[in-house]
Structures are given as structure tokens and as C-alpha cells.
Amino acid sequence: MYDKTYEMLKRMKEDFIDRNLGEMPLKVFNDENIFQLELRKIFSKKWIFLGFESEIPNIGDYVVRHIGPDQFIVIRGSDGKIRGLFNSCRHRGTPLCLTERGNAREFMCPYHGWAYNNKGELIGIPYKEKHLEKLNLSEWGLAQIRVETYDGLIFGCMEDNGMSLSEYLGDFKWYLDIIFKATGGMETIEPPQRLVADFDWKLGAEQLTSDRIHTIVLHKTLVIYNFIGKSRFGTAIEAPDDVTITEIKGGDGLPVGSIGIRRTERKEDSAFLGYPKEEWNALAKDSVSAEQWDILRRAVSVVFTLFPNFSGFILADATDSPLENKPRVPIHSFRVWNPLGPGLTETWVWTIAPKGMSSEFKKRVSEVTRGTFGIAGNAEMDDFAHWRDISSAAKGIFAEKVKIALKGGLPTIKELGVRQDWKGPGLCRPTQFLEEGQRTFWRRWIIEMTREM
Amino acid sequence: MIEDKFDLYIKCSGFLYNEALLLDSNKFDEWLELLDEDLEYAIPIRITQGESVEDEVVNDSFIMKGGKKYFMVHVKRLKHEYGWAAKQRSRTRRFISNILIKNIFTSNDSIYVELTNNLLLIRTEKDEYSTIILSALRKDTLKVLKDRVLLAKRYVILDHSNIPMHNLYFPL
Numbered sequence: 282m283y284d285k286t287y288e289m290l291k292r293m294k295e296d297f298i299d300r301n302l303g304e305m306p307l308k309v310f311n312d313e314n315i316f317q318l319e320l321r322k323i324f325s326k327k328w329i330f331l332g333f334e335s336e337i338p339n340i341g342d343y344v345v346r347h348i349g350p351d352q353f354i355v356i357r358g359s360d361g362k363i364r365g366l367f368n369s370c371r372h373r374g375t376p377l378c379l380t381e382r383g384n385a386r387e388f389m390c391p392y393h394g395w396a397y398n399n400k401g402e403l404i405g406i407p408y409k410e411k412h413l414e415k416l417n418l419s420e421w422g423l424a425q426i427r428v429e430t431y432d433g434l435i436f437g438c439m440e441d442n443g444m445s446l447s448e449y450l451g452d453f454k455w456y457l458d459i460i461f462k463a464t465g466g467m468e469t470i471e472p473p474q475r476l477v478a479d480f481d482w483k484l485g486a487e488q489l490t491s492d493r494i495h496t497i498v499l500h501k502t503l504v505i506y507n508f509i510g511k512s513r514f515g516t517a518i519e520a521p522d523d524v525t526i527t528e529i530k531g532g533d534g535l536p537v538g539s540i541g542i543r544r545t546e547r548k549e550d551s552a553f554l555g556y557p558k559e560e561w562n563a564l565a566k567d568s569v570s571a572e573q574w575d576i577l578r579r580a581v582s583v584v585f586t587l588f589p590n591f592s593g594f595i596l597a598d599a600t601d602s603p604l605e606n607k608p609r610v611p612i613h614s615f616r617v618w619n620p621l622g623p624g625l626t627e628t629w630v631w632t633i634a635p636k637g638m639s640s641e642f643k644k645r646v647s648e649v650t651r652g653t654f655g656i657a658g659n660a661e662m663d664d665f666a667h668w669r670d671i672s673s674a675a676k677g678i679f680a681e682k683v684k685i686a687l688k689g690g691l692p693t694i695k696e697l698g699v700r701q702d703w704k705g706p707g708l709c710r711p712t713q714f715l716e717e718g719q720r721t722f723w724r725r726w727i728i729e730m731t732r733e734m
Numbered sequence: 735m736i737e738d739k740f741d742l743y744i745k746c747s748g749f750l751y752n753e754a755l756l757l758d759s760n761k762f763d764e765w766l767e768l769l770d771e772d773l774e775y776a777i778p779i780r781i782t783q784g785e786s787v788e789d790e791v792v793n794d795s796f797i798m799k800g801g802k803k804y805f806m807v808h809v810k811r812l813k814h815e816y817g818w819a820a821k822q823r824s825r826t827r828r829f830i831s832n833i834l835i836k837n838i839f840t841s842n843d844s845i846y847v848e849l850t851n852n853l854l855l856i857r858t859e860k861d862e863y864s865t866i867i868l869s870a871l872r873k874d875t876l877k878v879l880k881d882r883v884l885l886a887k888r889y890v891i892l893d894h895s896n897i898p899m900h901n902l903y904f905p906l
Contacts, residue, residue, distance in 0.1 A: 379782070380781075380782050380783040380784070381781050381782045381783055381895060382781060382783055383783055383784075471779065471792065471794070471795035472779055472781050472792055472795055474779060474797060474897075475895065475896040475897065476896065476897040476898075476899060476900070477896055477897070477898055478898075478899060478900035478901075479900070480900065499816075499818065501816045502811045502814050502816045502817055505811075505814065505816075506807050506810060506811050506814075508807075601800070601804065602800060602803055602804040602807065603807050604803040604804075604806055604807050605801075605803050605804070627896070644794070647794075647795075648799070651796060651797065651798070651799070652800070652804070655797065656797055656897055656899070656900075656901055656902050657777070657797050657798040657901070657902040657903070659808065659811055661901070662819040662901035662902070662903045663817075663818040663819050663901075665819075665900040665901045666818055666819050666822045666900060666901060667818065668900075669859075669900050670822075
């Protein structure tokens with residue numbers, strides 16, 4: 282059965298990379314073999330986002346996070362180091378932690394009592410001298426994945442060897458710094474929302490690479506009812522300096538992400554993503570270069586996907602309740618699209634805000650973000666519904682034959698030009714009306730899916 | 735007094751059943767008329783942690799929260815031809831049960847009834863054969879006036895910390 286899948290993927294690679302047609306089979310959105318291959322070739326190889334350092338600030342704090350169906354206890358050990366402990370006892374496999382978060386000095390298995398400390402070391406077995414006298418405890422600590430952090434973001438990688446997180450992120454760090462460093466650092470305001478629904482994870486990931494056009498069609502009502510109106514900075518539909526940076530490369534030279542940035546119409550106007558002036562002292566100008574700072578200064582929105590499944594965006598001047606006279610603040614929605622099966626995805630949605638800003642402001646960010654995004658958000662409720670239908674259309678055999686188009690801004694279809702004056706890494710396009718961000722995601726995907734193991 | 739309480743029970747349970755019917759019939763405009771001007775409506779985020787419901791429901795973290803004005807725009811948006819979430823041919827059926835009156839008090843000439851009830855919501859999408867189930871405990875405060883009853887407060891405690899649904903475009 283895998284032969285057919287490999288054939289389909291090989292054909293897609295020819296179409297997508299060799300011939301640059303921007304075409305793919307619909308079937309990629311719902312297929313058992315593709316799901317299995319994704320787990321093996323992507324989710325067990327790449328650096329996967331697990332959460333924010335601010336979720337586990339103290340020694341012993343943990344959250345349980347998932348990569349595909351695998352569960353890891355992401356915990357700050359007694360030595361202050363963050364680890365990713367596989368949530369399963371090394372004796373008979375029993376999960377040790379049944380909660381989603383908490384604080385623990387140790388975990389004791391309820392089955393036969395094997396006990397582990399918060400560094401994952403096996404520290405005791407009941408009646409050891411009677412039946413396991415010579416067993417070396419140090420050989421039976423919990424299985425772990427590599428865990429590294431960047432700008433307060435925690436990532437895990439199932440591969441023992443290979444690139445560091447920093448190498449994997451490569452040029453993308455330049456853009457992460459604008460969001461997670463120049464803002465003075467971000468922290469979570471509340472626990473993430475979680476939902477499981479029958480749609481493919483790649484639909485969420487590709488959209489947040491920079492799919493601007495859907496916001497104008499699918500989310501038309503957000504503007505009609507003034508959830509997101511014409512902002513103070515004058516960019517309702519398109520501003521002259523809106524850009525999309527695609528083909529941002531990791532340390533291995535492969536595309537790792539793209540980012541869309543909407544900017545103030547006039548160069549001299551400062552937007553700082555719509556943060557209120559009285560909160561600007563929380564920003565950290567000296568933590569980044571002058572070029573990065575200027576991008577933050579003029580940014581009205583940022584939206585990105587980091588391959589494979591970490592996405593986020595900040596969008597100025599929104600409200601959850603247009604009839605009430607409450608302050609408009611930026612939406613801050615960050616998420617992981619975790620594949621659980623063919624056409625089945627668990628979505629984790631975090632609301633975050635710059636650490637140094639007032640608690641009143643953060644509370645308002647939380648209200649506005651949940652009113653627009655997440656499971657009951659007035660914008661995202663429409664996205665989920667359509668993604669579900671797409672995955673349903675992709676379920677059958679005919680979907681292997683049906684090609685779908687992702688051609689916006691292909692050189693043969695519409696020449697976009699390049700912003701030569703752009704100071705950051707990646708390919709900067711002078712518009713957001715394109716599909717090159719999505720193609721960046723899919724190029725990396727098809728490279729990984731057709732890579733020899 | 736006993737008769738009064740029985741009468742209130744009938745009024746309140748009748749209100750909840752009627753409200754469920756309106757929501758299940760997508761009569762969101764008529765549902766808005768059941769809301770008190772000072773409505774406080776919230777669905778908190780639930781996390782699997784600790785021992786009790788109180789441990790699991792995190793203060794100040796919500797999936798949905800708002801008053802009457804919040805829902806007025808929400809409903810308008812859903813009714814627009816581009817209000818896609820409500821155009822997906824979802825059908826909901828709410829089963830309300832286990833209604834227990836917890837407290838009755840009077841304030842500004844209105845009678846308020848605090849009660850708890852169970853919500854079982856079954857959702858069917860289009861012509862799909864499988865259904866999605868969601869269950870919750872609701873803590874409601876109803877305002878009982880001479881001629882009608884209004885929803886003054888609702889706090890929905892989901893049984894799910896991982897919601898088995900693609901969206902919640904409707905109130906629970």
C-alpha cells in the first residue's frame with residue numbers, strides 16, 4: 282500500500298519542486314499512509330514546539346505535551362533544566378502522570394511502585410532487594426527526548442542526534458526575536474485551549490504561513506461587524522508597505538518558515554503591533570538590531586508558521602464585543618497543530634502577551650483573543666468548519682487524482698517582484714496577496730516526505 | 735411556601751426546556767430575548783489537574799465569556815450570509831436534566847433562582863452518520879418576573895478539558 286503513496290508523493294515532488302507548478306493531490310489532507318509517514322519522517326525528526334517557559338517557571342513545574350500520539354512530561358527538574366520525559370514507566374509502561382499540569386518532586390508508578398525524580402531518574406523500587414537486587418537503577422530512568430529553548434519557547438526533538446534547535450531555526454530566529462525578544466519577552470496569560478476535530482493539521486499550518494486572501498473572504502463578517510475594523514494605522518485591506526517573507530532558511534539550508542507583516546502606511550508612524558503607548562516601556566529596543574526594531578515599530582500584524590506545526594499571529598486593534606466601548610487591543614493567538622490520525626488534529630491554542638505589560642492590558646488581550654480565535658472565536662469558528670469539510674473531501678481514492686492549486690504569485694502566473702531593500706533574511710515580497718508562504722511550507726513538507734530514511 | 739417553590743421549579747424547568755428548543759431550532763434572535771440585560775455568561779477552560787472541580791476550573795480563563803451585548807453581535811454575525819460556522823448544517827439537540835434548585839432570593843422586586851442542571855448536547859453534521867457529544871454541568875441564575883423568566887447568570891462547567899468538537903458557534 283505504501284508504494285502507491287510513495288508514487289503519489291514522488292509525482293507531487295516533480296510537480297511542486299522540479300516544475301514549480303504549485304499543484305498537489307487533494308489526498309494529502311486525509312490519508313492513513315501519509316499520516317504514518319508524517320509521524321516517522323517529520324514529527325519524530327524535527328524540533329516540535331511543546332510550550333512556553335512561562336508555563337513552568339518553578340522547579341518541579343510540569344505540563345504534559347504531545348507529539349502525535351506520544352505524551353511527554355515537560356518538566357523543570359531540581360537542577361533547573363527543562364526535560365521532556367516520556368510519560369510511561371520503564372517497568373510495564375504505565376503512564377505516570379494523569380494530569381495536564383502541576384508540580385512534582387517525583388512520580389511514583391501506581392502499578393508496582395517504581396519511583397522517578399523530576400529529572401527522570403529512577404530512584405526507587407519497592408522490595409528491590411528481594412527481586413531486583415542487582416538491577417542498576419541508573420540504566421532505567423524515564424525515556425527522554427531532547428529539549429531546548431529559544432526566546433522562552435520550548436521545543437522537543439525525538440532524534441537523539443542531529444541539529445540543535447538553534448541550527449534548525451536558522452534564519453527564522455531573526456523573526457522570532459522580533460516577536461519574542463523585542464517585545465520584552467512573551468508569557469502565557471492562561472492555560473491553552475485544546476480541541477480535537479477531524480481536519481488535517483496541514484490546513485491550519487499552511488493557512489497561518491500568510492494566507493491573507495482568506496481573511497478577506499472567509500472572515501468578511503469580522504470587518505462588517507467591526508471586530509476588526511480599519512485600524513488606527515490605516516490598513517483595512519492592503520497598505521503599500523505590507524510584506525510577506527517566504528523561503529526563510531534553517532541552518533540546513535531548507536525552508537523552515539515564512540512570515541507576513543502588515544505595516545503602517547506612513548514610515549514615520551509607529552504601530553508596535555497596536556500596543557497602547559502607555560505599555561511601550563515594556564518593549565526591549567536594545568535586545569535586537571535597529572532593523573528588527575524598525576520592523577516591530579511599524580508592524581500592524583505578524584503571522585507565521587514555523588515548520589512543521591507551530592503557528593502564531595498578533596493583530597492590532599481588535600475587539601471581542603463591538604457593541605461595547607472596550608479598548609481595542611491586539612489579538613495574540615499561538616498554536617500547535619498536532620496530528621492524531623489521518624484527517625484528525627488536536628489543536629492547542631495559547632494566548633500570550635508581552636511580559637512587562639500591565640495585568641489590565643493582558644486581561645483585555647485574553648478577552649479579545651478568545652472572542653475572535655480559538656474554539657468559540659468569531660473568526661476561527663469559520664476556519665475549523667471549512668478545514669473539516671476539506672479533509673472529508675480528501676478521504677477517498679479519487680482525491681489521489683484530483684490536483685488542487687496553490688499558484689498565487691508563481692512567476693508564470695503573476696510576477697510579484699522582490700523588496701530589494703529588505704534587511705532581514707528570506708525572500709521579501711512587496712504584498713500579502715500571494716501563496717508563496719504556503720508553498721514554502723509545502724516545499725519543506727514534500728522534501729521531508731520523499732527523503733530516504 | 736411549598737406551593738411557591740413547586741411553582742418556581744415548574745417555571746424554571748419550563749424556561750430551560752424552552753431555551754434549549756430555541757437554540758436547537760437556531761432561533762438565536764428569540765434566545766436573545768431570554769437574556770437579562772445584566773447577563774453574565776461564561777464557559778471556563780477546564781484542565782485535568784487536582785482533585786475537585788474547583789481545582790480543574792481555572793479562574794479567569796475562559797473559552798467563551800460575555801454579556802447580552804456580546805451575544806447580540808455574535809448572533810448577527812452568524813445570521814449574515816458569510817457567517818459560515820452557522821451555515822454548515824449542524825444540528826444540535828440539547829437534553830437538560832437533573833435540575834436542582836440551590837437557592838432562592840429576592841432583589842429589587844425580582845425573584846432569583848439559583849439552580850444547577852446537566853446539559854447533554856448531541857451534534858449532528860449535515861448527512862454524516864456519526865454524532866459528537868458534549869456534556870456539562872450548568873450553574874444558572876434565573877430571574878423570575880411576573881410574566882416571564884430571564885437568564886441572569888450561566889456558568890458552564892464542561893466535562894471536557896480537550897473539547898471533542900471543531901467549534902462552538904452556539905451558546906451552551
